[in-house]
Amino acid sequence: MEGNFLYLTKIGIDTYQHAVVFMRKDCHVCRSEGFNAMTRVRVSTSNKSITATLITVSEAFISHQQAGLSDVAWKMLGATEGEVAQFSHAPAVDSMSYVRGKLYGVDLTDESANKIVEDIYNGHYSDVQLAAFVASCADDRLSLAETISLTKAMINCGQRFQWPKKVVMDKHCVGGLPGNRTTPIVTSIIAANGLTMPKTSSRAITSPAGTADTMETMTPVALSYEHMHRVVEQHGACLAWGGSVSLSPIDDIIIRIERALDLDSEGQLVASVISKKIAAGSTCVLIDIPVGPSAKVRTHSGAERLSHHLVETGAALGLHVETLITDGNQPVGKGIGPVLEALDVLAVLRNEKNAPQDLVERSFHLASRLLKMAAESPNTEDVTEAEKPLAFYYEKAKDTLRSGRAYKKFIDICEAQGGFKEPKTAPFKQSLFSNAEGIVSYFNNRFIAKLASLAGAPNAPLAGLKMHVRLGDRVREGQELLTVYAQAQGELDYALDFYRCHPEAIRIDKEIL
Amino acid sequence: MEGNFLYLTKIGIDTYQHAVVFMRKDCHVCRSEGFNAMTRVRVSTSNKSITATLITVSEAFISHQQAGLSDVAWKMLGATEGEVAQFSHAPAVDSMSYVRGKLYGVDLTDESANKIVEDIYNGHYSDVQLAAFVASCADDRLSLAETISLTKAMINCGQRFQWPKKVVMDKHCVGGLPGNRTTPIVTSIIAANGLTMPKTSSRAITSPAGTADTMETMTPVALSYEHMHRVVEQHGACLAWGGSVSLSPIDDIIIRIERALDLDSEGQLVASVISKKIAAGSTCVLIDIPVGPSAKVRTHSGAERLSHHLVETGAALGLHVETLITDGNQPVGKGIGPVLEALDVLAVLRNEKNAPQDLVERSFHLASRLLKMAAESPNTEDVTEAEKPLAFYYEKAKDTLRSGRAYKKFIDICEAQGGFKEPKTAPFKQSLFSNAEGIVSYFNNRFIAKLASLAGAPNAPLAGLKMHVRLGDRVREGQELLTVYAQAQGELDYALDFYRCHPEAIRIDKEIL
DSSP, X not given: OOSOEEEEEEOOEEOTTSOEEEEEXXXXXXXXXXXXXXXXXXXXXXXXXXXXXEEEEOSTTSOTTEEEEOHHHHHHHTOOTTOEEEEEEOOOOXXXXXXXXXXXXXXXXXXXXXXXXXXXXTTOOOHHHHHHHHHHTOBTOSOHHHHHHHHHHHHHSSXXXXXXXXXXXXXXXXXXXXXXXXXXXXXXXXXXXXXXXXXXEOOOSSSSOOHHHHHHTTSOOOOOXXXXXXXXXHHSEEEEESGGGTSSHXXXXXXXXXXXXXXXXXXXXXXXXXXXHHHTTOSEEEEEEEEOTTSSBOSHHHHHHXXXXXXXXXXXXXXXXXXXXXXXXXXXXXXXXXXXXXHHHHHHHTTOTTSOHHHHHHHHHHHHHHHHHHHHOTTOSOGGGXXXXXXXXXXXXXXXXXXXHHHHHHHHHXXXXXXXXXXXXXXXXXXXXXXXXXXXXXXXXXXXXXHHHHTTTTTSTTOEEEEOXXXXXEEXXXXXXXXXXXXXXXXXXXXXXXXXXXXXXXXXXXXXX | XXXXXXXXXXXXXXXXXXXXXXXXXXXXXXXXXXXXXXXXXXXXXXSOEEEEEEEEEOSTTSOTTEEEEOHHHHHHHTOOTTOEEEEEEOOOOTTHHHHHHHHTTOOOOXXXXXXXXXXXXXXXXXXXXXXXHHHHTOBTOSOHXXXXXXXXXXXXXXOOOOOSOSOXXXXXXXXXXXXXXOHHHHHHHHHHTTOBEEEEEOOOXXXXXXXXXXXXXXXXXXXXXXXXXXXXXXXXXXXXXXGGGTSSHHHHHHHXXXXXXXXXXXXHHHHHHHHHHXXXXXXXXXXXXXXXXXXXXXXXXXXXXXXXXXXXXXXXTTOEEXXXXXXXXXXXXXXXXXXXXXXXXXXXXXXXXXXXXXHHHHHHHHHHHHHHHHHHOTTOSOGGGGGSOHHHHHHHHHHHHHTTHHHHHHHHHHHHHTOOOOOOOOSEXXXXXXXXXXXXXEEOHHHHHHHHHHTTTTTSTTOEEEEOOOTTOEEOTTOEEEEEEESSHHXXXXXXXXXXXXXXXXXXXXXXX
16 A cells, blocks of 8 residues: 555545545645645545545544545445545546537547446446436437437446246336326236236435335335346236336436436437346336426427337337327326325225326226237237237226235235335415416416425425316316425425425416306 | 535535535434435535435434534535535436437527536536536537537636636647647747747646646646736736636546446537637637547547537637647656656747757747748737748747747746746656567557556656657666656556556567668
């Protein structure tokens, strides 16, 4: 071990996913290496190396012999208190030349996509470099061929599941529609029919809840690879968080930057979805694409283009993909936010009278298409089922729910994941009322989602909205339109302020007689 | 003042230009506002508001009633110890919609460029957002019209100088050529001829030295607006750092991100140069564009295009711009790095025998063109001079230097800026030798610059290189090619390691008989 070492210490500083190292500005390492604030630094123990951003300190909370690591840097390095580490300038990130190339108009290839994804996976990219990569792929800047290259690269890093079944089902929704929480219902129906559906879901990206957030209010979702396998072996399905099994570790990193920039990339979306499904060992995937003026996909032609890229990227990599373009004009169900959506899901699975009918019907549509896809698969065991029309599978899905078999399956899965618990409701709430009489004629999904986010969802799992009206409903002046739930008064106030500034989130039009 | 306040404290943490606020993860503000690590937060005192990135802390170096500010955040806010501040979520940065638009293919306009530049100036952009903006303008993505819009926007924020002269000269080099330190020489020649040249220069961007770094080894360069004015009034010129007079405050911010990405944008380069010259009150500017395979501009056609954009952008805003396309095949002078270049400059100004002849000749070329531009200017007082050929002005420039008048002017300027001091040499040095006999046939300017940077330049002002050979020189095996200077052994080692891995920085070809 050479001269330029310091003793590592965990200083209890949270910098989220951004690895940071703190050193005294005048310690011997900063001086001999010529480090300054915000220098990208290589930190190496005898076991591992990471790249971190340096923040220099002139006062005494760390000593001249110590380097303090932020929580994420500590975890990435697998450090122990007092361990010796060496420091040097981070080497130049060679794959950034491909990012610059892409910005200059050179297409990504299998090789360049691989190098970029590998460097991101290994934590070599700073946030600024990640932002340049995200920007280089923004909108429709990735061709189908580039998207396939990126998808392959993303599959190459991270875990990959194997299942002892020839037909493995999966579903996905491209998002943008608040409350569209069909996954727990559809997965329960499919598994109750003897099929395999090892469902891993993400947490919310920009929305007020992801399926993983919603499921977590009822059962543990951060399962180990082995635990997930056991659940699927026993019950044919699981409802787990994808992040804890590292199916697509760079996805979370890219998504964090996309969120900060509020920037979408169709190619990255396709690569993210398809790579995760292939890594999860799926063979048949149905993708829900909600279309509406304030959904993620706004036009039918946009949905067709996205559908084409999803299907073709899947096909290029041996995955059977079908898509379902659905109505994205208003939120689905009543609840928006982890717990509030969980309550809708439970109402549907329990066949309660007040269960949201739109959520029920969407679930039947998706489940029936999945049942038909499974039956038609060349790998399926029971070939006689392939000939049946979609209506047959629709009735089959309906019967699975109505009979209580889907609910039983759901509870079995939750118990196997670590136990089912009934979700609680939030301590703070306030209702919002119509200030006119008329017909509910428009929902701005983005404003509705933002309202739920400001109320605290998904970080505050009990927070969110409960919608009391739907498109076409006739409302009186003073009638309750929705209720905002929050876990802190400050967040409730933010949400209410936002609603006051954006009353157009819900439009009430005078009735035309 | 409402409930969500904390007491500000300066915690001696340097985060360079990136404003950071540190709070206890479980303090009442984080809880009530729903803040998490890396949240963008608005910090407001009774006087001012800034946007900062939150880092949360779980241990005791700040209390639950305090918020710690990093040095730059403290400075931007103009805070005092113990001052009360309020905290809220940073509002969405509206102008980011224009950045997204630009990434989606929508051109910048006067209005959108203004909004973006204003928000950057006010510190509303995070590094990630800045990176997206830089990426959106990369390479040649800005049209001439967009470049003019961006230039106008950059002039609108920051100080603007006025001079009581009709003809105000300036020069600029687009960079990329190590050691091309003509500015102090040319400025001294021009001012010694009675013209006005209030020269402000930048610090190094990606190079081992900027003119401001070099000048700072001989005289103070961080002058106030008033001080600079006094120097120019007395001596017709100054040699100051542009950053301390806020001529183009957003330039430094953008350049830091471009450096981190190693990404160039022609449009941003043009906007940066022209906006600074106009803000500096110049009327006639000569721009040196070195061209060579490893210079910033690699081809003659690239230089022509850049020249066209510089001249046209200047013309659109009332600035007379001329360009000089020069040989960029090898470093200029002997020294590379702040002090080592200062030594070359002094050798030229003092007419020393060993002064680098290429630096002398480049200076004469630039000075003569500037003298002719001044004479031809419609605003010039002495119209008879306009008819003279360039050779006349070349002799005039030569005579100004040879007679010692340029040196006297240089010393006068330094004294007025705060005093002249002789630069010192570095404590660590090592020579590198040719391992073959032959002819010096190629310099890779990028590797040469990188070598000087690794040795510590410009942060370590004494660090850098001294070149002992030039293109076409015949060398023996074992002959000294260059000497590396450093202020720390670690940096010297870095540089030597790099040279061992990149011996192609200087190519020695067998002599063809």
